Amino acid sequence: DAGVTQSPTHLIKTRGQQVTLRCSPKSGHDTVSWYQQALGQGPQFIFQYYEEEERQRGNFPDRFSGHQFPNYSSELNVNALLLGDSALYLCASSLNRGGTYEQYFGPGTRLTVT
Amino acid sequence: DAKTTQPNSMESNEEEPVHLPCNHSTISGTDYIHWYRQLPSQGPEYVIHGLTSNVNNRMASLAIAEDRKSSTLILHRATLRDAAVYYCILRPFSGTYKYIFGTGTRLKVLA
Numbered sequence: 001d002a003g004v005t006q007s008p009t010h011l012i013k014t015r016g017q018q019v020t021l022r023c024s025p026k027s028g029h030d031t032v033s034w035y036q037q038a039l040g041q042g043p044q045f046i047f048q049y050y051e052e053e054e055r056q057r058g059n060f061p062d063r064f065s066g067h068q069f070p071n072y073s074s075e076l077n078v079n080a081l082l083l084g085d086s087a088l089y090l091c092a093s094s095l096n097r098g099g100t101y102e103q104y105f106g107p108g109t110r111l112t113v114t
Numbered sequence: 115d116a117k118t119t120q121p122n123s124m125e126s127n128e129e130e131p132v133h134l135p136c137n138h139s140t141i142s143g144t145d146y147i148h149w150y151r152q153l154p155s156q157g158p159e160y161v162i163h164g165l166t167s168n169v170n171n172r173m174a175s176l177a178i179a180e181d182r183k184s185s186t187l188i189l190h191r192a193t194l195r196d197a198a199v200y201y202c203i204l205r206p207f208s209g210t211y212k213y214i215f216g217t218g219t220r221l222k223v224l225a
Contacts (some may be wrong), residue, residue, distance in 0.1 A: 004157070031211075033211070033212070033213075035213075035215075040217075041217060042199075042201060042215030042216050042217050042218055043158065043213075043215045044215070045212035045213060045214065048211045048212065050211075055211060056210065056211045056212055058212060090157050090158070092157070092158075102148070102160040102163065103160070103213065104159075104160070105157030105158045105159065106157050107155075107156055107157050108156075108157050
């Protein structure tokens with residue numbers, strides 16, 4: 001059973017460019033969350049998608065957007081890249097149900113903005 | 115959002131128990147306490163969670179204070195593979211879907 005997969009593993013972009021990161025959730029999961037992790041910091045919640053809609057959003061600008069597809073996979077798009085967007089981007093999947101569901105994280109995509 | 119406080123780093127000898135503390139004095143009655151750990155070059159992985167009672171699983175034990183203002187993650191016999199950053203997270207039962215990570219505790223295991 002494949003866990004959460006993310007692509008690409010690493011990415012180098014230039015300031016002002018746009019980037020798309022992809023995530024496939026763990027089999028059976030229907031909810032995808034995205035996190036940004038700067039070096040030496042804990043992950044910061046960007047947003048969560050369920051039923052192809054953004055359900056909750058963290059404190060990130062509109063340059064960060066996402067999408068969830070009918071097969072539950074998801075994309076994270078970042079426009080007008082800034083140097084400060086350099087980070088590890090983590091995708092986490094879970095099964096939507098009330099209470100204490102746990103999230104399964106992928107290995108992340110390392111984005112470097114130069 | 116309720117906040118957690120953890121020591122920045124801890125050390126343990128291999129094969130010995132490790133107690134990782136977490137303070138969460140602003141916890142509300144419906145907040146679950148989750149622990150995740152992040153091994154080098156990996157995404158966080160679930161360790162354990164609880165609400166009021168102590169919990170055990172194959173990875174660890176979670177001891178929750180009676181007033182729920184603190185908790186302790188217990189690794190019964192630390193191995194080198196347990197070296198990681200451990201995060202204590204509060205998650206409300208409902209109304210929010212996000213995990214709020216702090217900076218966690220970096221555990222170093224000495225051979």
